[in-house]
Amino acid sequence: MNTQDTIVALASPAGAGAIAVIRVSGPDAITICTPLFKSKRGKDLSKQKTHTIHLGHIIDEQRVLDEVLVSLFKGTNSYTGEPTVEISCHGSSYIQQEIIQLLLRKGCRAAQAGEFTLRSFINGKMDLSQAEAVADLIASDNEASHQIAMQQMRGGFSNEIAQLRQELLNFASLIELELDFSEEDVEFADRTQFKELVARITKVLKRLIDSFATGNVIKNGIPVAIVGEPNVGKSTLLNALLNEERAIVSDIAGTTRDTIEDELTIGGIGFRFIDTAGIRETKDVIEGLGIQKTFEKIGQAQVVIYLFDASLSAFQASLSEGEKYQAIIIEIEKIKNQFPLKPLIIVANKVDQLSESEIKNLQSTISNLHILSAKKGMGVDALKAKLLDFVNTGALRNDETIVTNSRHYDALLKALEEIEKVQYGLDTDLSGDLMAIDIRQALYHFGEITGQVTNDELLGNIFANFCIGK
Structure with a gap:
């Protein structure tokens, strides 16, 4: 080029x-x-x-x-x-x-x-991080991803990294100067101030690294898996959330045999809803493959909605009410045990078919229960609000820097690793020449983010993802 x-x-x-x-x-x-x-x-x-x-x-x-x-x-x-x-x-x-x-x-x-x-x-x-934000801004399809891209394009992330790099560079220069006067045993870099700087850099790097978990899902949409027994209303709930007939709804159990996905913006945050095949024992090979994919999607989801039929019409008629509820609790525990770190929202559907006393009994039997009627749209807005509770948007409201780029995340991890080596060197009175090596490496990884350190291959990979006219 x-x-x-x-x-x-x-x-x-x-x-x-x-x-x-x-x-x-x-x-x-x-x-x-x-x-x-x-x-x-x-x-x-x-x-x-x-x-x-x-x-x-x-x-x-x-x-x-x-x-x-x-x-x-x-x-x-x-x-x-x-x-x-x-x-x-x-x-x-x-x-x-x-x-x-x-x-x-x-x-x-x-x-x-x-x-x-x-x-x-x-x-x-x-700089390079601002240039990458241009592509993110063009691709933004909700308020949150737009806000993050704008903040980065204005240089918020770059300024924070550049300031840390400059302060570290100043101390690096003093350390290097000490090496020139090594025979005279002089100390130009105040070790106390240097320790304070390293501690501050470590704190900032950890905050930026932690922000990637939020930034990545905001940028790409938060995947939410809707799971449960067949015929409990998962497809109806998806249609109610999207406010359109996206999934086929039928009284026949096992209608959904593959996953159906669609996106919705709630409160400026993008959510990617995944309607999955009903979980049950089956001899149908095709339905069995769908159920297998259900568990794969649960593994990929950031949030799981477990939906069950509050009217119990989807369960065996021979079971008593207590036994049916117990079967639901067992299924919930299975998902919790298999995916202990996944936020789980337990939702009772078809509550329009219950009396007030039956609803109270249900809520006392299953804790942290959300009730709704997907068919009538009752409780759907409250469910959307509950989903927003799982997203940490405090950083967005405070206009803090949020990392969304995996390349930046990788460079930050490597920079933190080198800074921790510098911290170890300060704690153990390591010689200046060895500390200087770790400082140079940390500066290198900071420079990778803003483009002060780059090569043709890196630039080719980054800009290949842009549209032609930009």
Whole structure:
């Protein structure tokens, strides 16, 4: 990838629309576009001020391709940090391609995935973690993921890491200086202050690492498995949560033989609901495979909803009420024992078929019970509120830094490992030359996050996930 080329790409979504935006960036962007643009007021595009918009036509020889608005960004005052022209044309796919092909013939090169943002990083307009946040912002589909991406793109995470790195670098310089005067036995780095810094860095790193558990599920959606016996209303509950007929509902037990997934935003947080096959003993091979997948989905879920039929119509008629409830409690304990760390919400469905005394009896028999009627929509909003209780959104409300990127998480873990080695060196009066090695490694991992330490392979992997026009 030659970063000195002038590149072009469609910056708006592909396909027909009201308007499309074609972005041209590079040292010759204005030079290439000027003869192709005929201003309605006869202006010379190259002589206009930066950050101005001009109305006119894109001309291919004598042929008018379209009436357009051209946005001009001169010098380094652009998204990419280099001369940029953005052409807003009509959204016909034909017009888009005609203009792009014209620009390619006149000296532009087709941009690769994420190349505009890569140039922004190379030209110092943003650091690497901010560049990655651009992709997260484009992909955000709920309030929480949008808020996290915006906070990171504004440099919240970068600033925190950069400040720690600079303070550590200052002490590293003093340690290195001591090595130059090793024969004179002098100490330039105050060990007490250094211990305080290392303790503070350790605390911040652990907080950021811990935040990844929250950030990752917010970014990707929190998976919630709906499990229970066949015909207790799992598919009806999924439909009620989504407020649409997403899953097939039938009185026939075992209708759901594979998992059905759909997403819903609750309180700005994305949840991915998984309707699973009913758990029961079966000789049906296909249903058995569905039940096997149910347990796989429970393992992958962040939250499990165990649903049972409060009217007991799904259980054997020969059992007494007490025996039926006991069978439910046994199933609940099985899930708790098999997945002890999974948050479990126990939900009684079809309570509309019970009297008030029967509901009270049920609640006294099974603790921490949530009651609802999926068919009538009763108690569904309360269940949504209960799901939000499992998400730690305090950090979002306080605008704290939350780590969502697995690359950052890995670098933070490695940095913490090196900082703990430095702490050990301070506690055991390790020689400065050995401590300096661990400090350098910690600085290296900090630099990996912001892009002060990078390579072509890493950049290729990161920007390959971007859309072409960004």
